[in-house]
Amino acid sequence: MKVLVTDPVADAGIETLRDAGHEVVTGYELEGADLLDAVADANALIVRSGTEVTAEVFEAAPELVIVGRAGIGVDNIDIEAATDHGVVVANAPEGNVRAAAEHTVAMTFAAARSIPQAHGRLKDGEWAKGDYLGREVNNKTLGVVGLGRVGQEVAKRLDSLGMDLVVYDPYINEERAAQFGAELVDELTDCLARSDFVTIHTPLLPETEGMIGAEELEAMGDAYLINCARGGIVDEPALAEAIENGPVPGAALDVFAEEPLPEDSPLLDVDDVIVTPHLGASTEAAQENVAVDTAKQVLAAFAGEPVVNALNAPSVDESAFPRIEPYLDVADTAGRIAAQLLGERISGVEVHYEGDIADEKVDLVTASALKGVFSPLEYEVNAVNAPQLAEDRGIEVTESKTRQAEDFQSLVTVTVKDGDAELSVCGTLFAGDDPRIVRIDGYRVDARPYGHMLVARNRDEPGVIGLIGTVLGEAGVNIAGMFNARETIGGEALTVYNLDERLPDDAVERLLDDDRIISVDRIVLDDADNGR
Ligand SMILES: NC(=O)c1ccc[n+]([C@@H]2O[C@H](COP(=O)([O-])OP(=O)(O)OC[C@H]3O[C@@H](n4cnc5c(N)ncnc54)[C@H](O)[C@@H]3O)[C@@H](O)[C@H]2O)c1
């Protein structure tokens, strides 16, 4: 597999991929047409915040399986476009948290004591001792906006340095805040107004973009602003104005709306603004952590295993994966057969689980069933984009479970529907790893699902199976296996054949010419040979 890496990541990550036998190509700072060219045959793309992974990139990358973000923020990746193209997006949400928190603490002190300004003047030969009267953090209030992973680590560190903590985060509860010795408040402006230092730790989302504007800066009053989260959350011109003309005394910023080099930011000209070039995650330990975590997720995606930090794929518990993995194929196959047999527009899909499998978290199995249902229709469908595809097409997907399974340890039934028409296919595993289709449209069968199958419905009369055998034989199509099921003697029967190749059209017509044959469906279970 080819892995393209477009932002600098630690060697340990690259070695992890090379040791697993993959080709790793680095193209730091690739953009525009060069990026589109480079990604054309890539199976994985690894980025940090420097690469904009747009819908165009996904268009240009038909082989792409995963985008690995060696870090936390994914605001530079069009996740919706990734999902549409069936590409997993995964970040590394743990490895640089402490580095980001430490940098935030460092920036807090740098702002409180004007360290960079004093440093600069002394280097220029000036002893400006009288110009800097700093602010202690001890006994002051820290406002934390966003008490997630980084916010929590910052809170712990500054709490231990004697600060009182007040938190604004609409997605956590009071108990959670209290675990960090913090008081949770309902209003952002309340949090800002009570703080001596405000630190931002939310993701950049439509909801948080421009969240700290003129009104909020006014509410902050005499508080320093620290932003090591994302540029764009703070309105930069409003911040420059609030520092130059009051009330805000200063700010420390690691991130900017425009990166790299925010040339147009008015903040670069304001003396009481301390800046670093997005260094929050730039420690050896953090870079090694996120690079290796990302490489491991790429390897998991290549192996078809759960990608632990996938942001757009059905979630799956890593320890439960071995128990559900064999059912992914069963569900996919049942979905493929059901969709091909119904042969109509599909307006609903129901996936029903019985027995042991009903105890598991089955999001990924349901996604596999949907993949199977859509496979005969769509080229680029996989378990990542199948649920989205169902939603986009207004197809209602339902999932149900019962603990009891009549005759099987576990059973997965995929039912496809269009209006009043519906058709169910049940699959199971024999001996834990031998997939079988055990019911088709209510008929009990025992069919091995692979390659080309033929499903014939016929009147249950003597000579019909002979007729089918003769027609297949004369068409030169070998029968590898066969199972016949019937409702009642002389009623309707259903026969499933495993064939070594596709039955030609004229042979199908010959069968249908006989009025004992009700229907003949050719089912293809291999993507590579489905007649398209
Ligand atoms: N400067 C750096 O190098 C650096 C390093 C690491 C992380 N980061 C950035 O730090 C930020 C936080 O990362 P994290 O890992 O802690 O993320 P996280 O997802 O663990 O936490 C984010 C928190 O923000 C909260 N939140 C969401 N919307 C909010 C809103 N409207 N108002 C208030 N709170 C809201 C969430 O509930 C959550 O608790 C991200 O933007 C990330 O990209 C920057």
Ligand SMILES: O=C(O)[C@H](O)COP(=O)(O)O
């Ligand atoms: O979100 C992150 O992980 C940080 O902002 C780090 O970004 P970087 O990997 O571009 O340094």
